[in-house]
Ligand SMILES: *[C@@H]1O[C@H](CO)[C@@H](O)[C@H](O)[C@H]1NC(C)=O
């Protein structure tokens with residue numbers, strides 16, 4: 001009781017100082033609840049060596065002048081914790097639940113550092129929060145399901161932490177989300193349905209998420225989608241055709257099955273990464289593919305290689321089950337130096353229209369190893385291609401049925 005009333009007295013005195021100061025400059029006085037919340041937040045954090053941030057947090061002066069604190073009237077509206085200079089080491093400590101008292105906060109960020117502990121569930125009291133970014137720290141525990149109450153939230157960046165558990169269904173249902181970056185954590189379980197019709201970026205790379213992704217779980221507004229390095233399963237045959245605004249797509253290193261829909265090759269993408277999955281079936285682009293890099297390697301794709309891939313600069317079709325002869329146009333473009341990389345190793349291809357006397361341009365990489373043909377030219381291959389030049393004939397016979 002004594003310490004608590006002492007504390008109140010101290011705050012009263014401090015606020016009196018601020019009042020006098022504010023009267024001189026005729027501005028508002030910070031709300032006492034915000035003042036107390038900032039004090040609690042301060043107490044649970046420290047600058048890492050080399051970081052100079054909290055020294056400006058001197059509670060005998062106006063907190064609205066602290067580094068990273070921005071007020072509107074008597075309320076804190078933006079809180080950017082940590083020394084923002086590039087490469088500054090950031091903060092250690094934990095996020096105090098008192099953060100939930102800053103109820104007018106619209107933006108809350110923490111610079112990369114060593115903040116540990118969990119994301120306080122009291123964040124859900126910040127009903128005006130629009131921007132929440134605390135990436136590259138050591139936060140653990142689950143994403144509080146109460147984040148699903150932040151109906152104004154647009155940007156959520158929790159990437160590069162140690163979060164576990166699943167992505168709460170309620171977070172997927174937030175109506176105003178535009179950017180969701182939760183990559184590089186340890187999340188498991190299925191993808192919730194993301195319903196915001198303004199969602200443009202969804203990055204869940206490098207987690208342990210699983211299950212299939214029903215069509216409609218990702219809105220058609222999406223432009224940047226990375227689900228790489230998870231354990232997702234099932235087909236994307238009906239999902240991807242709905243996402244025709246994609247300009248970045250990375251589904252690599254999952255367990256997706258079924259066909260690769262032809263429409264993906266018409267998306268305005270520069271790098272298409274569908275490698276290391278269980279995709280199967282023939283691959284048929286609708287038009288000449290104008291994507292710079294297409295990686296379909298390490299799948300179970302079969303049929304002939306489409307000549308429409310001749311306009312791709314870097315084409316990875318290796319480790320699949322492609323058959324037939326490599327199209328003339330693809331070889332021509334390689335010889336012209338327009339195709340810079342063509343990896344066809346570990347397939348069941350039976351021919352390539354290259355004469356033994358023809359020279360591959362020095363700037364181009366071609367690998368044809370381990371197919372059902374005698375190589376017309378010797379070209380350097382990546383180490384993973386192994387040393388065997390051709391596939392054993394028995395396998396080639398078997399594949400032909
Ligand atoms: C604080 O939030 C309330 C409720 O959203 C709003 O009416 C008020 O204008 C806000 N005050 C400031 C200073 O932003």
Ligand SMILES: *[C@@H]1O[C@H](CO)[C@@H](O)[C@H](O)[C@H]1NC(C)=O
Pocket residue numbers: 186188189208210
């Ligand atoms: C990934 O999630 C599964 C449950 O879906 C769990 O059994 C497994 O231990 C997790 N792996 C890692 C590395 O966390």
